Amino acid sequence: MILALFATFVACKKSEPAATAQPTKTAFTVTSIEGYIAKTGPLTAAVTASGSLVAAEETILHPEASGRVVTINLPEGKMVAKGVLLLKVFDADIKTQIEKLKTQLKQAEITEQRLAELLKVKGVSQQEYDLAALQVQTLKSEIELQQIYIQKTELRAPYDGIIGLRKISPGAYVTPATEIATIRAASALKLDFAVPEKYSNLLRVGQTVSFTVEGSPGNHTAKIVATEQRIEADTRNLNVRALVNGSKGLLPGAFADVNLILGDKKDALLIPNQAIIPQARNKQVIVSRGGKAQFVTVKTGVRQANMIEITEGLAAGDTVATTGVLFLRPDSPVKFSKVD
Numbered sequence: 273m274i275l276a277l278f279a280t281f282v283a284c285k286k287s288e289p290a291a292t293a294q295p296t297k298t299a300f301t302v303t304s305i306e307g308y309i310a311k312t313g314p315l316t317a318a319v320t321a322s323g324s325l326v327a328a329e330e331t332i333l334h335p336e337a338s339g340r341v342v343t344i345n346l347p348e349g350k351m352v353a354k355g356v357l358l359l360k361v362f363d364a365d366i367k368t369q370i371e372k373l374k375t376q377l378k379q380a381e382i383t384e385q386r387l388a389e390l391l392k393v394k395g396v397s398q399q400e401y402d403l404a405a406l407q408v409q410t411l412k413s414e415i416e417l418q419q420i421y422i423q424k425t426e427l428r429a430p431y432d433g434i435i436g437l438r439k440i441s442p443g444a445y446v447t448p449a450t451e452i453a454t455i456r457a458a459s460a461l462k463l464d465f466a467v468p469e470k471y472s473n474l475l476r477v478g479q480t481v482s483f484t485v486e487g488s489p490g491n492h493t494a495k496i497v498a499t500e501q502r503i504e505a506d507t508r509n510l511n512v513r514a515l516v517n518g519s520k521g522l523l524p525g526a527f528a529d530v531n532l533i534l535g536d537k538k539d540a541l542l543i544p545n546q547a548i549i550p551q552a553r554n555k556q557v558i559v560s561r562g563g564k565a566q567f568v569t570v571k572t573g574v575r576q577a578n579m580i581e582i583t584e585g586l587a588a589g590d591t592v593a594t595t596g597v598l599f600l601r602p603d604s605p606v607k608f609s610k611v612d
Contacts, residue, residue: 305596307560307608308544310586315540316533317474317574323465323483323528325516329431329457330524336424337361338447346438346453352429359427359452366425370418377411384408433457461519463494465530466509470573474534475499481514483528492528493517534574542579547592548572557586558593558600560608565593565600 343360345352352358384404390396436454440446463483467475479496494514503510516522549556549567559566570585586592591611593600600606 305600305606305608306594307591307611308547308594309611310541310543310582310588310590310592312539312541312588315537315542315574315576315581317471317537318576319467319471319532319534319574321465321467321530321532323463323530325485325522325524325526325528326462326464327456327524328460328462328515329433331430331433331455333358333427333452333455334448334450335359335361335427335446335452336448337421339363339425339445341440341442341444341446344438344440344442346435348435348437348453351432351434351458352455354429354431356429357426358429358435361425361446363422363425366418366421370415370422373411373415373418377408377415380404380407380411427452429455431455431457432459456524461516461522461524462497463514463516463528463530464511465514465528466504466507466511467532469503469508469510471532471534472499472503472510475510475512475532479532481530481532483530485522485526485528488521488526492522537581540573541582541586541588543582543586543592544594545575545578545580547594547597548580549597557582558597558606559586560591560593560606563605563607565602565604565606567602 339361341359342362343357345356345358384401384407387396387401387404391398391401433455434457436456438453439451444450446452463481465481475496477496477498480493481496482491482493484491494516496512496514498513500511543557547557548570549558551569554569555572556567556569559568568585571583573581573583575581591608593606593608594612
């Protein structure tokens, strides 16, 4: 009985159809991509940057002495000359102290003169006369010190400039930490901007840059006067300062679009911007070599609106993928639908 059941089971197994064979994987060719043949051509090395206009000189005014304000001469929005008195703090107590010291000085000088006469006839010792002379010099020094205190109660314009909005009123109590107003030199403006590290060696002092400011028609120019001489670690940019040629109609703090011409190249290797694949530490492009995709690391130069310069990694005649790059893998077959 057992043998009969076993024979029936074997017969059933033999009658089952063979398992369907798995299909063989074949290479997948991406055809919905476009390419571009890298070629050389003329290139104007122009860099655009964001900048700000700053006053040639700008100072936040603070009083040197604490006290009650008795005089204010801060014409808002108007020019003042260097040395003009802008603010005066109460100083009657200091003047009274000076008068007191002057009275003491007169008495000390009389005493010195008397002792000098007595010293000639040996009526006093040299030590007594020296102490009287020292008292005279001490009082003179005290008077000079009080005169300095009076100067500290006066705030004068450090240079010719325009006064901004004043922040105090007559009678206010001020300290050296109190902001009075801001004075800005009206003679010139400076333009501060930053350029990427790779362009730093192309800049030179005396070079002219052009810029535009919203609300001010036309282009303006400035001449580079200095650089920071240090690349910022966080931005990898070089800070540059230029002196504006003619600042009429421009205000400090305004945003400026800077256009900097760094030179011309006759045989720059150019490809479209969209061909670049950004990586964490470098940039890559996909090149078709032997009908297969090759990921190549490149170094870039000047970027324009649609094209970018390749300085290392490609040669003229290489075909790079410009669309469909997300579907390509290393060594995958490549068939271009269009090549420019």
